[in-house]
Ligand code: AHG
Ligand code: MN
Ligand code: MN
């Protein structure tokens with residue numbers, strides 16, 4: 001059919017959202033929440049691109065609940081996300097890597113959506129100008145998630161924790177924005193995966209990837225092999241096997257790792273292969289957080305025809321017990337993830 005760029009038929013995130021509303025895949029409330037997330041990503045893209053000339057590199061001077069020293073942009077990106085979401089009047093609860101506990105949002109008047117996010121992923125890369133990203137997930141408001149009839153702060157907090165500790169399989173929306181050679185917003189509303197590339201000339205996300213499918217098999221693996229000595233034997237054996245060219249028709253797998261989940265995942269989603277962050281002797285349950293890194297990425301992987309696994313369990317089946325709970329993550333092409341799982345049996 002006619003190219004999406006036929007004059008007068010420019011497919012932007014906005015027109016795509018209207019299309020999904022017409023198809024009743026989402027309702028207008030969710031469309032407003034996604035639009036506010038896209039606005040946050042546009043602002044963060046601009047901040048990231050100019051970090052080195054606006055005194056936004058370096059440390060903020062505090063640590064987050066995961067025990068990581070917050071970069072200035074971690075904190076700024078967190079504020080940008082919170083402000084954009086708050087202004088929709090449709091958010092009930094927020095949970096972020098950079099917030100110790102979930103936050104109950106005041107002033108919601110139409111919908112109590114629950115949004116979890118990693119406002120700046122791969123932030124160790126920011127000072128070197130290497131790709132970073134944002135990751136987000138949206139859960140449906142359930143009737144009992146309202147907190148306005150509660151006046152005890154402790155009760156409000158407990159309710160907010162319950163609101164966000166849901167299995168990834170319940171996600172309504174999951175996505176990320178990659179801030180790299182181009183700014184790419186990738187998302188799913190449960191009906192496949194689409195990608196939009198930001199066009200600064202019109203200030204819009206333009207549909208560039210109408211139907212992302214992860215190849216069933218790839219030839220790239222993305223693991224931080226600096227941790228090899230700390231991995232359990234099954235993971236060592238798996239990586240050793242990917243390097244054994246006699247197993248792969250004379251060509252071993254290639255290693256690609258930039259230390260930014262969004263960048264490594266996006267390449268894996270488009271090219272195929274596997275991204276892995278295993279548990280190790282120092283990080284006994286892995287490094288990545290279930291709620292706002294592993295679950296949204298696993299939802300996207302499955303919606304694109306791939307898998308998201310801890311090695312022994314489907315990530316989307318896990319219900320977080322703690323907001324910043326870590327789990328091992330192996331995600332990407334079916335072939336490589338299933339092969340990895342065979343080393344855990
Ligand atoms: P964040 O910057 O949001 O804390 O996430 C960093 C994560 C992830 O982006 C990346 O894949 C991983 O940490 C890199 O960890 P290592 O540096 O230990 O490989
Ligand atoms: Mn961090
Ligand atoms: Mn992250």
Ligand code: MN
Nearest residue numbers: 097118120121
């Ligand atoms: Mn982060």
